Amino acid sequence: MSSVLVISGSPSRTSRTERVADHVAQRLATDGHLTDHLRVRTLPAESLLGADTRAPAIAEAVERVAAADGVVLATPTYKASFSGLLKTFLDLLPQFGFAGKAVLPLATGGTIAHVLALDYALRPVVHSLGARHVVQSFFLLDKHLTVVEDQLSIHPDSAEPLGDVIEQFTKALDGIPHATVLGRPA
Numbered sequence: 001m002s003s004v005l006v007i008s009g010s011p012s013r014t015s016r017t018e019r020v021a022d023h024v025a026q027r028l029a030t031d032g033h034l035t036d037h038l039r040v041r042t043l044p045a046e047s048l049l050g051a052d053t054r055a056p057a058i059a060e061a062v063e064r065v066a067a068a069d070g071v072v073l074a075t076p077t078y079k080a081s082f083s084g085l086l087k088t089f090l091d092l093l094p095q096f097g098f099a100g101k102a103v104l105p106l107a108t109g110g111t112i113a114h115v116l117a118l119d120y121a122l123r124p125v126v127h128s129l130g131a132r133h134v135v136q137s138f139f140l141l142d143k144h145l146t147v148v149e150d151q152l153s154i155h156p157d158s159a160e161p162l163g164d165v166i167e168q169f170t171k172a173l174d175g176i177p178h179a180t181v182l183g184r185p186a
Contacts, residue, residue, distance in 0.1 A: 002173040003034040005068035009075040009086025011041050016145040017108045019152040021074035024106070027166055033173070038064055040089045053092055065093060070102040070173045073122065077109030082122045096130035102172035104165060105137040108145065115139040133172045138165045
């Protein structure tokens with residue numbers, strides 16, 4: 001059984017991105033993985049911005065990353081990039097903070113024009129942290145995410161491929177090659 005840390009990089013308490021992260025964590029837990037969800041916005045701002053890795057909350061968050069077998073990064077897209085909040089946290093990690101880990105990058109945003117933020121902005125950071133395997137990134141359009149009475153609903157056009165990348169991630173955790181990319185033969 002693998003342990004997975006889901007990290008959400010949205011500054012908003014009502015974030016759809018954070019709800020997607022919760023959804024992924026629940027799905028992974030249903031599949032038998034131990035999951036934990038780190039909401040970067042809950043870390044003390046002064047310690048986070050000051051890169052104070054000795055601050056108890058920051059040190060504990062960094063340890064949670066170190067203890068995980070896999071990491072899911074969930075970020076909103078702002079100005080064609082992943083969130084600065086997530087970047088600030090990733091900058092606190094040791095040089096090879098993702099060594100030996102499988103990583104699944106996810107992003108949400110208002111337009112498909114921002115999809116490349118995952119591959120051209122976030123993926124290089126993940127690789128620089130030494131990830132063992134970076135699963136196919138996935139971008140969810142805001143219009144495919146609906147929240148009613150605190151419950152997230154994901155449109156089938158996003159739900160099905162999201163399920164596929166979660167399956168890829170699960171296989172990567174176990175070191176098993178995946179035969180498809182977003183539902184198509186690899």
